Amino acid sequence: MPNHTLQIKVCGMKYRQNLQDLLLLQPDYVGFIFYDKSPRCIAEQEAVFDLDFPIQAQKVGVFVDEAVPVIREKASQGGLQVVQLHGHETPQTCRVLKEAGLVVMKAFRVGTDFDFAPLQAYAASVDFFLFDASGASPGGNGVRFNWELLQKYSLEVPYFLSGGIDLMHAAEIKALRLPHLYGVDLNSKFEVQPGLKDVPRLKQFVEELRG
Template identity: 50%
Template sequence: MQAAANLDNRLTQDTLRLKVCGMRQAENIEAILALKPDYLGFIFYPKSSRFVGEELPAEILNQIPTSTQKVGVFVNEPVANILEKVRKYKLDAVQLHGEESPAMCQELKAASLIVLKAFSVDDAFDFNTLKPYEGTCHYYLFDTKGKEYGGNGVRFNWEILKNYSGETPFFMSGGIDLEHAAQIKALELPLLKGIDINSRFELSPALKDSNKVASFFRQIREPETTT
């Protein structure tokens, strides 16, 4: 797939990649696409308030340019079901937000998909638990540990990421809001490659505030000034 072919180029760019997750309304997606996100996330987990529904309309898919990667978000879904959605909707990447095994990550990676494996983080998180996943996925996604599989709107203590000594680059998620843009840019985390935003940028579940997203994107992408 073209997505996997372009992966190395994305990893070598200094600018943080920006992912907007939990999209499903055509007009809202059109407004977000105007901001040129690197990734759009579509949630295929029926228990989520941002579930895309039983069918993702063609009017949504047809407006997404190749420069924006389509990410399917799954929770403990069988590989066969994931691959069926990948083929049906021409997904570029999969985000695994449950208790998926390293073998499952590897199988999906072997299918030429970009694979993001999410982990729920709190102050007691043991980064040693990630060792079996090294080499099986392209990115980790560190999200806040909560009652739900993502979308809890709560931020974890980013200082804990200084304890991460693995080799897999990662995205950061969980309660990220507009006010955090400057703090994110100041983080000294070489393997931090992307930011995943969701509930804190919503007017209602799955409906993003495009003006707020635009402001966040502008601040993150603004070059650092030197004096």
């Protein structure tokens, strides 16, 4: 997969004007966190979801060990096309959501001794994996893991790279030769405060990655 086609996901959006500014950059995926322990939790759906999203910008809801009926309700209310599962969700949970017509992205936190073998059980039940760094929180920790570990990945499921990605990493990411790397997930390193993105810095990253 040519790296110039990498998809760009910006996660943890919370504020209406900030989101409106971001959408001008034509991101491919926009993430909203539905996890009340996160400082980026989106409480008022109607405050952002009535904006005009570019046709290619898919809305992603991020959930952590949430009940399937709640996920489906939030997806319906917010017009979410994708659900990102960032907890201990089982392959069965992923399959139920996929069969409900949602695109399913299952996140895993990668440490130095990460074993890719258990992911085989999810392969038929998800559309994407997302590999994030281990940290104190389920996501948004602002640290990266050793990307060389992804050389051990042998499944056919495409994945997003997450965890501490900053403006300085654009060239490095473009140079990666990882056949199933599908996109990058940008969050805390592009923030003024939790949930408020520095859109000019995001614009620089997007232009460099897509250039």
